[in-house]
Amino acid sequence: MPNVNMREYVARRIRELRVAYGKKGLSQEELAQMVGVSTNTISRWETGTYEPTLNDLELLARKLGVRMLDLFPKIDQETSKDQTVDALLRAANELDQSDIDELRRYAEFRRARSIYKHKRK
Amino acid sequence: MLRTEYYEQLKALARETRSRFNLVSPRVLRSDLRRIYRAEGVRIDLWPHKLGHLRGAYFNDALGPTVMLMKGLPEDSMVFTMAHELKHHLVDRDRSLSYCDSSNQSNPIEIGAEIFAAELIYPDEVFRSDLEEMGINEGQCTPEILVRLKHETRTTLSYAGLAKRAEFMRLAPACSLSGVRWKKLEERIYGIPFYKTYRKRK
Numbered sequence: 447m448p449n450v451n452m453r454e455y456v457a458r459r460i461r462e463l464r465v466a467y468g469k470k471g472l473s474q475e476e477l478a479q480m481v482g483v484s485t486n487t488i489s490r491w492e493t494g495t496y497e498p499t500l501n502d503l504e505l506l507a508r509k510l511g512v513r514m515l516d517l518f519p520k521i522d523q524e525t526s527k528d529q530t531v532d533a534l535l536r537a538a539n540e541l542d543q544s545d546i547d548e549l550r551r552y553a554e555f556r557r558a559r560s561i562y563k564h565k566r567k
Numbered sequence: 568m569l570r571t572e573y574y575e576q577l578k579a580l581a582r583e584t585r586s587r588f589n590l591v592s593p594r595v596l597r598s599d600l601r602r603i604y605r606a607e608g609v610r611i612d613l614w615p616h617k618l619g620h621l622r623g624a625y626f627n628d629a630l631g632p633t634v635m636l637m638k639g640l641p642e643d644s645m646v647f648t649m650a651h652e653l654k655h656h657l658v659d660r661d662r663s664l665s666y667c668d669s670s671n672q673s674n675p676i677e678i679g680a681e682i683f684a685a686e687l688i689y690p691d692e693v694f695r696s697d698l699e700e701m702g703i704n705e706g707q708c709t710p711e712i713l714v715r716l717k718h719e720t721r722t723t724l725s726y727a728g729l730a731k732r733a734e735f736m737r738l739a740p741a742c743s744l745s746g747v748r749w750k751k752l753e754e755r756i757y758g759i760p761f762y763k764t765y766r767k768r769k
Contacts, residue, residue, distance in 0.1 A: 501615070508616075542619040549624055552614060552635045560630050 452519075452562065456503070457494035459517045463510045464492075480509045500562060504555055514554040518561050577679050580657060581686035593697075593722035597642065600649040602649035604634070606737035609656050611649075613638040623648040625655040632656055643688055643725045658683075685732060689724040697752055698738055708739035710747045 465471040474492070481502075490496035498506065507514040541549075565567040584590075588603050604611055610633040622644065624635045634652045636645065655662070659676060697720060703712055713729050716722075722729070730744035754760075 455585065488713060504731070544617075545619045545621040548614070548618055548621065549635075551616070552624065553626065555612070556626060556630050556633060 451495055453494045455519055456498070456517055457492050460470055460488075460498075460506060461492040463506075463516070464488075464544055467510055468506065477506075477509070500559055503558065503562075504551070507554075508551070514551065514558045515561075518558055573675065576680060577654065577658070577683040578686040580654075581683045583691055584653075584657070584687055585690070590687070593693060593720045593724065595646055595650070595688045595723050597645050597649060600646060600653065603653060604649070604761065606651075607656060608632065609634055609653075611636060623652045625659075627656070627660045627662075632660065643723050646688060647684050647725060647728065650687045651680045653687070654680040654683035670765055683730050685724060688721075688728075689722050689734065691732070694729075694732060695736065695738070695763050698733075703738060705737050708733045708744075710744055710749070710752055711756065712745045713744065714749065714753050718753070718757060736755045 464474070467477075472480075474488045475485050478488045481488070483502075484503075487496060491502075503517055504514055507517060519527050521566050584603070588599065588606070590599055601611065608631070610631065612633060612635050614635050615638045616636050622637050622640065626633050626635070634649070634656070636648055636652070640648060655676075658679070663675075697716060698708060698712070701712065701716065710730075713726065713733060717724075717726065717729060726747070726749035730739070730747065733739040734741055734744055
C-alpha cells in the first residue's frame with residue numbers, strides 16, 4: 447500500500463466528490479444539510495482538522511452516491527475481495543435488491559474499517 | 568446425514584452453549600448474547616439504515632467474523648436474530664456470508680439456525696416441563712396458556728416461536744395458534760402496560 451496520510455487523503459476525497467457531485471457540484475452548506483451536520487463540520491472534514499468517523503463516512507458516501515471505498519486509497523487486493531462479496535450477493539437472488547445493496551454497503555464498511563484502522567495506527 | 572439428525576445436533580449444541588455460558592433461564596437477553604459474541608471474538612455492528620426483509624447477516628473472511636444486526640429491533644427479535652447468527656458462526660463459518668430474512672427460511676441451514684436460536688433461548692424440554700407444571704399436556708395448550716407462560720417465565724422467545732413449538736410438539740392442535748393477536752390478548756389478560764397508558768396520557 448502506498449504511504450498515504452489517511453486523514454489528508456480522505457479530506458481531499460470528500461472535497462473532490464462534493465465538487466464533482468451531479469453537474470454543478472454541491473456547496474458545503476448543501477452537503478451539510480444532506481448529511482445532517484453543520485457547515486463548519488464539513489469544512490473541517492475537508493481541511494483535515496476534524497477526522498470523520500466511519501459512520502460519518504458511510505453516510506457521506508451514501509448521500510454523495512458513491513461507494514464508501516471511493517473515499518479511501520485503492521488497495522491491490524480490494525478488487526478481488528469485492529468480487530468475492532459480489533459473487534456471494536449475486537447468489538443471494540431471493541433477497542430484495544435494497545437488501546442486497548445494504549449488504550454490499552456493509553461489506554464495504556468492513557473493508558473501510560480495516561483500511562482506516564490500519565492507517566491510523 | 569438426515570435433516571432430523573442435523574437439527575438434533577444443533578439443539579445439542581445450543582444446550583451445550585447455554586451451559587458453557589451459564590444461561591439458566593428462558594430469559595436470554597441481548598447482553599448475554601453480547602457476552603457470547605465477545606468470547607467468540609465476533610464483532611457486532613448495529614446497522615442504522617433501513618432494511619427490507621433482512622434482520623441480520625454474518626460475514627467471515629480475512630477481516631474476521633462480524634455480524635450485522637438491524638438497529639432498533641425489539642428485544643425479542645434482536646435476541647432471536649443474535650442467536651440465529653451465532654449458529655452461523657459456530658457451525659457455518661466457512662460460508663463467508665449468511666444472512667437472515669423472511670425469504671430464505673426454507674433452506675435447511677436457515678431452518679437449523681432458527682431451531683438453534685429457539686433452543687438456545689428456551690430449550691424444548693424446559694418448555695415442555697414448564698407447561699406440564701401448569702397442568703398442560705398434549706393438545707391442551709391454548710393461546711391464553713402461552714401468554715401466561717411467557718408472562719411467568721419472562722422468556723425472550725417470541726409468541727410466534729412459542730406457538731410454532733407448541734404445535735410442533737403437539738401440545739396444541741395444529742393451526743390452533745395461528746393468526747392470534749398476541750399483544751392484544753396479553754393486554755386483555757394482564758392489562759395495558761404502564762408505558763402505553765403513560766404515553767396516551769401525554
